[in-house]
Amino acid sequence: MSSPTVLVVAKAPVPGLAKTRLAAHVGDDRAADFAAAALLDTLDAARATGWRVVVSMTGDLDAAARAEELREALADLEVVQQRGDGFGERLVNAHADADAGHGVVQVGMDTPQVTAAQLREAGELLSEHPAVLGHAEDGGWWLLALRSAEDARPLADVPMSTSHTGRDTEAVLPLPIALVQEARDVDEWQDAFMIASAFVHLRASAVIREAMPR
Structure with a gap:
């Protein structure tokens, strides 16, 4: 099978709107800075696959943290606007927008620790499985790879952001579904602390270290 497309589903990291649960601990500006750094880390991994990358974006990038840096990182990638009423419907449309007939490997911006090798593994599994899923520790999922965008349609009816979404x-x-390694996504301070401790090289980790008591 030819190389799939990496689909990054992202929200502009605007202070007050980004990572609100994390913001309760570190404040709106730092939470938005973390979200921006996490998106940049994710884009690095996506680009390092050497595959086509599509970013499905929502929100006001002009008002986002690190807006200039994000625009530079997005400049050589395909960016499409999210469309649809609920998040499930927006995911369905994002897969349709990204699909070029060779499969789609989708991640969000909540797992800045994702690597190009993990994305490639999911893409390789698509040669033998129509779907690949990576469960998240909180009951959701952090990665979804599909051989056909048509298979994303049922996502419109799946309740998102619950303990049983995965x-x-x-x-x-x-x-048959192939499962890849479970991962921790970042919603709370403890999630961010764990990621920063385990993956010290990330931009997102640097933001969290700055927020730690000295």
Whole structure:
């Protein structure tokens, strides 16, 4: 199978709107800075695959933290605007926008520790499986790879951001499903602290270290 497309689903990291649970601990500006850094880290991994990269974006990038740096990082990538009423519907449309007939490997911006090798592994699994899923520790999922954008349609009816979103998503995917390693995504301070401790090279980790008591 030809190389798939990496799809990064992202939200402009605007202070007050980005990482609100993390913001309760570190403040709106630092939480938005973390979200921007996490997106930049994710884009690095996506670009390092050597595959086509599509970024499905929502929000006001002009008002975002690190707006200039983000615009520079996005300049050589394909950026499409998210469309749809709910997040599930926006995911369905994002897969349709990114699909070039060779499969789509989708991640968000909540797992800045993702590597190009992990994305490539998911893409390779698509040669033998119609769907690949990476569960998140909080019950959601952090990676979804599909051979056909048509198989993303059931996501419109899956409740998102729940403790059972991962299980519900797995239940509607075509069989056989390949599972990749579970990962921690960042919503709370403890998540960010764990990521910063384990992946010290990340931009996102540097933001969290600055927020730690000295």
